[in-house]
Amino acid sequence: MQYIHTDNAPAAIGPYSQAIKVGDMVFTSGQIALTPNGEFLEGGVEAQARQVLKNLSEVLKEAGSSMDKVIKTTIFLADMDDFAVINEIYAEAFGDHKPARSTVAVKTLPKKALIEIEAVALT
Numbered sequence: 001m002q003y004i005h006t007d008n009a010p011a012a013i014g015p016y017s018q019a020i021k022v023g024d025m026v027f028t029s030g031q032i033a034l035t036p037n038g039e040f041l042e043g044g045v046e047a048q049a050r051q052v053l054k055n056l057s058e059v060l061k062e063a064g065s066s067m068d069k070v071i072k073t074t075i076f077l078a079d080m081d082d083f084a085v086i087n088e089i090y091a092e093a094f095g096d097h098k099p100a101r102s103t104v105a106v107k108t109l110p111k112k113a114l115i116e117i118e119a120v121a122l123t
Helices: 044-062 080-094
Strands: 002-004 019-024 025-028 070-077 098-105 115-122
Touching: 019 044, 025 044, 044 080, 044 115, 080 098, 080 115
Parallel strands: 070 098
Antiparallel strands: 002 019, 019 025, 025 115, 070 115
């Protein structure tokens, strides 16, 4: 088991790792719209989603993986009315690659984020 950390994504804001690599699999923690220096991006759901996906990509890269090796994501949304917008941004980030995915509405997220995404990927 290997703990993954990159300075190109925000540090964990609690007692957890950005990701854990086990064999040829990577399990990321949920990413919210924090910049690598830890500042919360106050923009709307579109800006937050892009930051979240950028963070996720950087964590995967540090683990020797990439977005095209993601096999499963879970998206947590503060408002399910944002589902269509998130789908567009998500499709841009993953291109032709279409990992399995769950999307759930939640009451609140850390720092009152509008979106959080976690992933499982291969290396």
